Amino acid sequence: KAGVTQTPRYLIKTRGQQVTLSCSPISGHRSVSWYQQTPGQGLQFLFEYFSETQRNKGNFPGRFSGRQFSNSRSEMNVSTLELGDSALYLCASSVGNRGGTEAFFGQGTRLTVV
Amino acid sequence: AQSVTQLGSHVSVSEGALVLLRCNYSSSVPPYLFWYVQYPNQGLQLLLKYTSAATLVKGINGFEAEFKKSETSFHLTKPSAHMSDAAEYFCAVRRSNFGNEKLTFGTGTRLTIIP
Numbered sequence: 761k762a763g764v765t766q767t768p769r770y771l772i773k774t775r776g777q778q779v780t781l782s783c784s785p786i787s788g789h790r791s792v793s794w795y796q797q798t799p800g801q802g803l804q805f806l807f808e809y810f811s812e813t814q815r816n817k818g819n820f821p822g823r824f825s826g827r828q829f830s831n832s833r834s835e836m837n838v839s840t841l842e843l844g845d846s847a848l849y850l851c852a853s854s855v856g857n858r859g860g861t862e863a864f865f866g867q868g869t870r871l872t873v874v
Numbered sequence: 875a876q877s878v879t880q881l882g883s884h885v886s887v888s889e890g891a892l893v894l895l896r897c898n899y900s901s902s903v904p905p906y907l908f909w910y911v912q913y914p915n916q917g918l919q920l921l922l923k924y925t926s927a928a929t930l931v932k933g934i935n936g937f938e939a940e941f942k943k944s945e946t947s948f949h950l951t952k953p954s955a956h957m958s959d960a961a962e963y964f965c966a967v968r969r970s971n972f973g974n975e976k977l978t979f980g981t982g983t984r985l986t987i988i989p
Contacts, residue, residue, distance in 0.1 A: 793926070795977075795979075802979060802980075802981050803982075805976050816976050850917055852977075857949060861907075862908065862920050862923050863918070863920075863977060864920070865910075865917035866917050870915075
């Protein structure tokens with residue numbers, strides 16, 4: 761069974777630009793969550809989608825947005841990039857309908873803003 | 875609100891020695907608890923999870939953890955460290971009775987194995 765796939769693995773962008781990251785969940789998983797990982801703040805929850813609906817959102821500015829498609833694939837977008845947005849962005853998928861089901865993570869997208 | 879505290883941002887043990895990584899949780903409802911491992915430039919891999927079925931949970935790679943409600947702890951142990959265990963370890967908590975999938979992570983513990 762294929763795991764969670766994130767593309768691209770690495771990105772370099774300039775301040776002010778926007779970026780779109782993609783996540784393909786494990787087949788059959790309807791929940792996709794996004795996390796930002798930085799040395800200073802650790803792992804921070806961005807948002808979670810289930811069956812194309814955002815069910816939960818973390819404490820991030822509106823420049824961070826996401827969506828989920830009918831095939832459960834998800835994208836997140838960051839507009840007007842700032843230097844502080846440099847981070848590893850991790851996507852996780854799960855079945856999504858029970859609290860105890862584990863989340864499976866992708867390899868992440870390393871975003872560098874210069 | 876739930877939270878986890880990982881005591882010790884860096885832990886060093888000799889190869890073959892006991893590994894003990896500490897995690898204490900705070901949750902307003904019975905929690906689901908997880909340990910994840912992260913190798914350099916990789917995502918997170920699930921080691922084990924506690925979902926109230928058994929207090930002693932066995933995971934992959936010889937790791938196990940014991941849920942102690944009285945101590946609000948979920949420490950990760952391995953009897954004999956191997957060089958391949960060098961990585962960063964994260965404890966995470968999720969509320970048990972909600973359908974959303976937010977995980978709250980600790981700050982992580984970097985494990986170094988001394989040859």
